[in-house]
Amino acid sequence: MAHGDIELAKNLSSGTYYIQLDTHWNKNFMEKYVLPIQIINPKINVVTAKNSVAKNADNLNLNFYPESGTLLNNTVNWVYLNLENNGVFIAEQPITILDNKTNKIVAKAKTNKNGQAKFSLLSKPMHNYTASLNYKNNTYTFDLDPAKDSGVIIHKKHNQENNITQNFVVEFTKDVLKTYNEQSFFATIHRNNKLLYVLPFKINKKDTKYLLAFNKENLFNGFNTLTLFNKENKPISGRHFYSETKSKINIIAEHGEITKDSLTIDFYLKSSLKNTNLSISVLPKDTKLNNNAINILDAFLLAPYINKNVAATHKMSNNDLDMLLQTQLSSFKSHHINNKKPIFAPETGLQINGTINAEIKENYKVLLSSNESEILEVTKIKPDKKFSFSNLILKDNSNYKLALLNEKGLLLKSGFYIYKQNQSYKVDSLLSYKKDEFISAKKENVETNIDYNFLEYKDAQKLDEVIVTAQIKKEGTVPESLYPNTPGLLGSGFTKKLRISEVQSLTLTVVQYLDRQVNIDAKEKFGSVYLRIKRGVSTFYGSSMPLLLIDGFPTTNLDLLYQMRLNQIASIAVNASGAGYGMRGGAGVISIDLKKGNEKNKLKTNHNYFTSETDLGFTTSKPFFGNYPFQFSSLISQQFYETLDWIPYFNILPNKTNSLKVYKGKHDIIKLFINGMNDNGNLFYDIIELSTKDRL
Structure with a gap:
């Protein structure tokens, strides 16, 4: 899953707007993905025509859609219909079908909540049929098209x-x-x-x-x-x-610990062994913000193929879904199956190619790791000492490490030459689309010998090859940009040093102590640690994990704190805003200094890593969500339009408790809107209501 933000103008009026999403691969097709969104701007007065609908005369429209687009004689036909009045569906409307030759009723139907219905009709030659309905004490009739004798x-x-x-x-x-x-x-x-x-x-x-x-x-x-x-x-x-051909994901959400302004929720995967990534919106029970919001099931499986936006299709019965498809889509027409090879390549990720400056033996490999981009890959080494990593989804201007592994998996000292590269497409803001302009491409107009391993920068000279050389870091030196020598000076004025009492030092673990601090959610179960600073600002890429510094060295492996006793700690400091640490501290910073032991027990840095940095990537890091201090005129408007919390990237692991602390405000009942996908591509959507009161 991916997520991001689009900055909208503050002077937009309330109403329906559309966001178009496009990709390099999508240029092969004429279809564009357009997503409708609802915007409510309380600062802009919305001028509407009073009673405009009431003043308009009724304009009923009844359309018929025979199954397969054909109505045949001498057989039973299923006919679907769609009933509207001035473009608005008419629900629960009885309709009768009359044989004009015998003046008898041959079928009856009743529209569902979306104004659709179906009926079976045994059509006979030389007979015509009419649909009749009574609406607001007026009778309306609509003729069916004549049936055919062949088809x-x-x-x-x-x-x-x-x-x-x-x-x-x-x-x-x-x-x-x-x-x-x-x-x-x-x-x-x-x-x-x-x-x-x-x-x-x-x-x-x-x-x-x-x-x-x-x-x-x-x-x-x-x-x-x-x-x-x-x-x-x-x-x-x-x-x-x-x-629906894929198995559904079952997730259980249980009520957990309650504090003054927050609620802890425990999530469990039921009958699934695959990691599942969730996006969770926390809203009041009576919210109206998600009334017209499309969920992940509809967005992937149905919305791109229907003509109108119909909410909550995931709750429809199979019959209602079938009626929706038959009445929303045009009748059958000739289909062209395109088996031509696509011209534009898909966004398969970035590539890192290089050469090793060391003696290589059989079964040696190269390890690539990136904490920022959450990547850990291993690749084989070619006989000419070259190696290649492909399909890497790296952040823009992010750091990654390379290391040489022997056949036992041990790290060896080595030098690396990294070739500068790019893909055949531009990324991020370089991808552009002009309104009402479709890209048409013919194979003969496209260069066939494209070098996908070369980077073409704007306003830059194309070179045959660029080589970046580097040396192994010397003992005791750390790159200042990533590992500051004096981390205590960063975030000066924003970092709070926590006080540890003697009783706490003797009785608590580090995680238990952090969980007792204001605006920190910390849990440790089954060898894993969950840690989140509630008021931290999330990064664009979605990681809500704070930066952890242990003796000044950053790490994203929070499991190092599992069952660590507080009496092993010299000091703990928290920088909730992450100020001074750039994008690495977007979710806050926790700095822990350990008590010093003898030389044998001191943690030593592994200097067999080669550190490099990408100069382009798929996403940029910037703040994207915060709680805005809206002033509501009444409790009712607060119930309708307040946004309590949003967790865009929450990973649920199987066979364990996954705890999440969310902001609940002053509401007695909150509603969770959950969209997700697991590692197999199975989709999940659910709406869960939870009480914020203590259980008896």
């Missing part, structure tokens, strides 16, 4: 007993069977011009119906299109449908 329909089987396959029934008229007798048809599963699966089957003139069973593993997760082709590769019929 093909695809019917989706609902309420299946097994959850392994998705079944369809393909029905042919007799003249079509006669034309294609003993010929093969091809049922294809595709989405967005990507072909996933082909199921061939042969028809004969005796059988009019054919059952097609697709294993869920051969379907896309979410939206799918089934298209039927003949042997000349011409589309005959098609249908859209929705299918």
Whole structure:
């Protein structure tokens, strides 16, 4: 998962706005991803026409969508419909279908909350049909299009007993069977011009119906299109449908410790062994801020393929979802499956290439690590002493380390030559898009011999090769930019030295002591340590983990504090704002000085690392969220529009308790809006209400 921020103008009026997201890979396609957002600006007066809807005359519109886009005679057809009044769905509206020739009711339907419904109709030749409804004491009638005598329909089987396959029934008229007798048809599963699966089957003139069973593993997760082709590769019929093929993530949230302004929540993964990353919004129970917000399930699986924004589709039944797809999308049309090789490469990450200046033996490897970018990679060494790391998602201007490993995994001294590189695309602010302009590219106009390992900077001269040489750090020296020699001077005026009493020193661990401090959340369980400074400012990349200094040396391995006794500590200082430490201290800084022992027990620095720095990357580090001091005119407006907390990057590990302390304010009940994804790509969305009162 990724997240970021976009700075909006303060003079924007309240209303619906749209954010367009684009990538280098997306240039291969005409589709653009547009996300609607709701903005509420209490400082801007919103002028609306009073009772504008009431003054408008009713303008009912009833549209019919026969299954597969075809209404056939002499067979049972499923017809979907969509009912609107001045563009607004009409819910719970009864509708009757009349046979105009016999003047009898042949079908009935009732719209759901989104104004959609469906009915079955046995259409007969020379018969016409009309839909009739009574709305506000007025009767409205709408004619169905005449049925055809020839064609093909695809019917989706609902309420299946097994959850392994998705079944369809393909029905042919007799003249079509006669034309294609003993010929093969091809049922294809595709989405967005990507072909996933082909199921061939042969028809004969005796059988009019054919059952097609697709294993869920051969379907896309979410939206799918089934298209039927003949042997000349011409589309005959098609249908859209929705299918969830990946297992759902189950997460349990339990009520924990309560303080004056915060609540600790314990999260558990149920029946899952994969790490899950969550984004958690904490809002009051009666909030209106998330009424029209799209969740991760809809955003990935459905929203890009429908014409209108429909909220809470994840709570719809299978029948309602199917009606939504049939009525939101246009009727069946010819589909073009594009099998051409894409022109633009995907954003596969950065690449680091280099050469080792040391004696190399068999099975030696190179280790790359970056605490800032949370990367740990190992690669093999080529016979010419060259090595390469690819697909690295490194932060802009971030540090990384290289080390030489022998066959036993021990670090050896070595020098490194690092080649300066780039990808074939620009990143961050260099990626631009102009309004109403689509990028069209032809293969013959694109350079075929692109060197993806070379960096082309703006206003820079292209060189054949740039070599950066470096030497191993000398004993006792530390780069000032990353490891300051006098860390106590950084953040002067912002760092608070904590007082440790004699009783605390004898009875508490370091984590227990930190958890008792104001605005610090600290937990230790099963060998792991969770630590967060509540008032710390998070970084753009989302890490809420504070910078930990042990005897002046920074580390992100908080587990070093597990069960560490407080009597081993000489002093503890907290810099909640991280001032003086740059982007490394964006989530705050905790500095711990250990009591000095004899020379054998002193911690020694490993100088077999080579430290370097990237000069470009995928994200920049900057503050992105803070609690704004809004003044609400009433408790009701506070319940509706206050934002309590937001944790954009919370990683839940299996087989352990994952504790999170959130700000609760003065609300008795809070609501968690949780979106997430695990390492297998399975998605999670849930809304959880929690009481902020002590349990009896």
